[in-house]
Amino acid sequence: MTGRAASLRFGLMAAALIALSACTRAPAEEALKADLQTLIDANFAPGLLEVTFARRTNDFPYVMPGEHVRVRYDTTLTLKRDHRFGAWDQINVGALSLLLDAAPEAIAGIKTAGNAAGDVITVCGRLSYLAADGALKVDTTPPAPAPKRESGFVLVADLEQAVKGRWNGLKDSVRTSKTGLALDEWDRARRAVAGRAARMDGGFSIATDIEGSVYWRLGQAAARVAAQQNVAFANVTVDGPQEALDFLRNGRVSATVLRNTEANLAAAAAPPFAASGPYRLTALAALYPEPVHVVVKEDSPLGSPADLFGKHVGVAGTARVEAVEAKAILRAHAVPLASLAAPLMGVPANEALDQLEAGAFDALVMTSALPSAALRAFAGRRPVRLLPFDSDAIAFLTSGLANYVAITIPARTYPGQTRPLAAVGAVAMLVSLDTVPAKEAAGLLDLMLTRVDYLSLGSLTGAMVSRGDAARPMTLPWHPGAAAYFDLAPRD
Numbered sequence: 001m002t003g004r005a006a007s008l009r010f011g012l013m014a015a016a017l018i019a020l021s022a023c024t025r026a027p028a029e030e031a032l033k034a035d036l037q038t039l040i041d042a043n044f045a046p047g048l049l050e051v052t053f054a055r056r057t058n059d060f061p062y063v064m065p066g067e068h069v070r071v072r073y074d075t076t077l078t079l080k081r082d083h084r085f086g087a088w089d090q091i092n093v094g095a096l097s098l099l100l101d102a103a104p105e106a107i108a109g110i111k112t113a114g115n116a117a118g119d120v121i122t123v124c125g126r127l128s129y130l131a132a133d134g135a136l137k138v139d140t141t142p143p144a145p146a147p148k149r150e151s152g153f154v155l156v157a158d159l160e161q162a163v164k165g166r167w168n169g170l171k172d173s174v175r176t177s178k179t180g181l182a183l184d185e186w187d188r189a190r191r192a193v194a195g196r197a198a199r200m201d202g203g204f205s206i207a208t209d210i211e212g213s214v215y216w217r218l219g220q221a222a223a224r225v226a227a228q229q230n231v232a233f234a235n236v237t238v239d240g241p242q243e244a245l246d247f248l249r250n251g252r253v254s255a256t257v258l259r260n261t262e263a264n265l266a267a268a269a270a271p272p273f274a275a276s277g278p279y280r281l282t283a284l285a286a287l288y289p290e291p292v293h294v295v296v297k298e299d300s301p302l303g304s305p306a307d308l309f310g311k312h313v314g315v316a317g318t319a320r321v322e323a324v325e326a327k328a329i330l331r332a333h334a335v336p337l338a339s340l341a342a343p344l345m346g347v348p349a350n351e352a353l354d355q356l357e358a359g360a361f362d363a364l365v366m367t368s369a370l371p372s373a374a375l376r377a378f379a380g381r382r383p384v385r386l387l388p389f390d391s392d393a394i395a396f397l398t399s400g401l402a403n404y405v406a407i408t409i410p411a412r413t414y415p416g417q418t419r420p421l422a423a424v425g426a427v428a429m430l431v432s433l434d435t436v437p438a439k440e441a442a443g444l445l446d447l448m449l450t451r452v453d454y455l456s457l458g459s460l461t462g463a464m465v466s467r468g469d470a471a472r473p474m475t476l477p478w479h480p481g482a483a484a485y486f487d488l489a490p491r492d
Contacts, residue, residue, distance in 0.1 A: 029054060029055050029056065033053070033054035033075075036054055036100075038138070039127070040077075040099070040100075044095065045083075045091050045410075047081070048080055048081060049077040049078070049080065051077060052077070052120075053074075055073060055075075056071055056073055058072040068129070068130055068139060069128070069131070070128050074123070074124050076120055076123075077120070077122075078118065079116065082114065082117055083115055084114035084115070085114075085115065086112055086464045087114070088405075088469060089408045089410070091412060091413060092371075093460065093463045094369070094370060094461070095410075095412070095413055098376055100123055100127075101125045101128075103458070104455050104458050105458050106123060106124040107122070107455060108121065108122045110455055112453075112465075112466050188243075191236050192250070194236060195207070196251065198234035199440070204226070204231070204234075204254045204255075204443065205252070205254050206253055207236045207244035207252075207256040208235055208237065208244075208257050209238060209244075214459075217458055218459050218461060218465070219235035220457070221457035222235070223235040225447065226447060234253075236253055241258055242272070245266055245273070245276070251435070254432060254436055255431060255432040255441070255444060257428060257429070257430055258428075259290060260426055261324060261325055262321045263281055263429060263431050263476060264476070265320065266278070267281045271320055272320045280434065281431045281476050282432055282478060282480075282482070283431060283476040283478050283479060284431060284444070284481075285430040285449065285470035286428075287428040287464070288427070289369070289425035289426070289428075290428055291367070291407045291424070291426075292325055292329055292365060292366075292424055292425060293366045293368065293423070294329065294386065294387040295363065295364045295384050295385070296363050296364075296384065296386075297384055297385070298385055300385065302362065304390055305330065305333040305389060306333040306390055308330065308335050308340065308362070310341050311363060312341045312360070313330070313340055313344055313345070313361055313362065313363050314344075314352060315346045315364075316347065316364055316366035316367075318346040318347070322346060323344055323346055326344055327344070328403070328404070329365060332389075332394075333389075333390060333393045345360070350374070352364055363387070367425075367426055369428070371414060379415045380415045383415075386421050387421075389421075389422050389424060393424075397424045405427060405472065406422070408420050408423070427472070429474060430444075430448070431476065432479050438481035440481065441480075441481025442485040449466065449470055450467060470486070471488060
């Protein structure tokens with residue numbers, strides 16, 4: 001080797017050593033274990049879970065200053081006290097999943113009836129770190145929204161959105177043509193036939209929602225278990241509650257999943273079901289709560305929904321049911337609609353929190369299962385608060401045959417939430433008609449309430465479904481099959 005080559009090699013090695021000296025090594029397993037314990041104690045439930053094992057499953061030997069890395073890991077958690085992760089009033093597995101960045105099916109050991117001290121839970125998740133000041137620090141800030149396009153640059157997300165917009169435009173134009181109408185009718189008939197065929201084969205069918213939605217995942221988990229047990233089952237996608245109710249009325253499905261507030265509008269033939277109702281709906285099961293959140297900015301002077309006189313109030317969602325729920329909360333807190341600064345403003349759910357931040361309104365009413373992934377991510381980037389409900393308002397909303405159940409939103413469900421908050425919730429329900437045979441209804445309940453491990457099949461909300469909670473009193477009369485299954489006295 002010539003002297004010049006040797007000098008070059010030495011220079012390269014020196015530069016590499018200098019670069020490495022500025023780097024930080026990825027966390028060792030003991031450090032990872034300690035970081036996970038700190039994260040859980042600070043943001044989930046102190047003293048509930050002990051991290052007894054943790055190891056990285058990907059390799060990042062060095063991290064450059066200012067660089068973010070996501071470490072994949074396997075961990076074992078041991079319960080220090082009894083806890084039911086699917087309870088309606090305790091911090092649940094959904095919050096744990098979001099905190100540890102773990103998919104539902106990557107969490108094992110959760111028991112529907114509740115876990116006992118000493119039980120072991122295993123998780124495969126991800127943890128984000130930021131290299132700063134020569135050390136790695138856990139970074140719990142959710143990923144920022146997609147960057148805005150700058151002049152001269154085209155982002156992949158922009159291209160994807162453009163293609164999606166063009167495709168949707170083409171679909172809309174096709175739908176307005178005779179061919180499009182025919183395709184829509186064919187698709188509707190195909191889904192209706194699938195639902196009816198499962199019932200004719202001695203099985204079950206439920207109308208849920210669009211593919212990929214929360215309700216659809218619930219139905220899909222049940223469908224997979226039914227297939228394993230050679231039971232005919234159709235998880236029928238529908239374009240909203242109106243189509244779901246039409247399928248139910250026409251015998252295409254055994255049941256459908258609806259929020260109870262929505263089911264009561266349909267039963268009463270109230271808008272948006274005035275033209276097609278009333279529907280003689282019956283209750284099969286209460287599945288899980290969907291609490292009503294009243295969200296304000298962290299620096300808002302508001303302390304309760306009763307303080308909303310003269311304020312602008314937004315509603316997350318443009319469906320009729322969201323407005324009905326918001327009006328109920330205001331009425332219970334003695335806030336007349338006429339006293340607001342402007343009529344209630346319904347905005348698309350995916351834009352609502354950004355509009356709150358932009359000052360479009362002073363408070364946002366949103367109904368969502370706990371925890372709301374969108375709200376949790378937003379609160380991690382931009383501090384917000386939830387307003388606790390007044391006790392008199394809760395009593396008013398939950399008395400007699402009211403549509404709501406009293407809910408406690410546990411502390412640490414959302415970033416910055418240091419104490420439990422009193423609220424009310426609507427309830428996701430499985431509803432049917434009394435024309436569905438009692439045996440079929442009871443068989444569907446047995447499948448969905450006792451045989452499905454929803455968490456392992458990708459449904460976080462399904463982890464809150466249990467036979468014990470399913471018989472909670474609802475405003476709808478019980479289906480005869482459900483009354484027999486739960487040993488209840490039918491109510492007219």
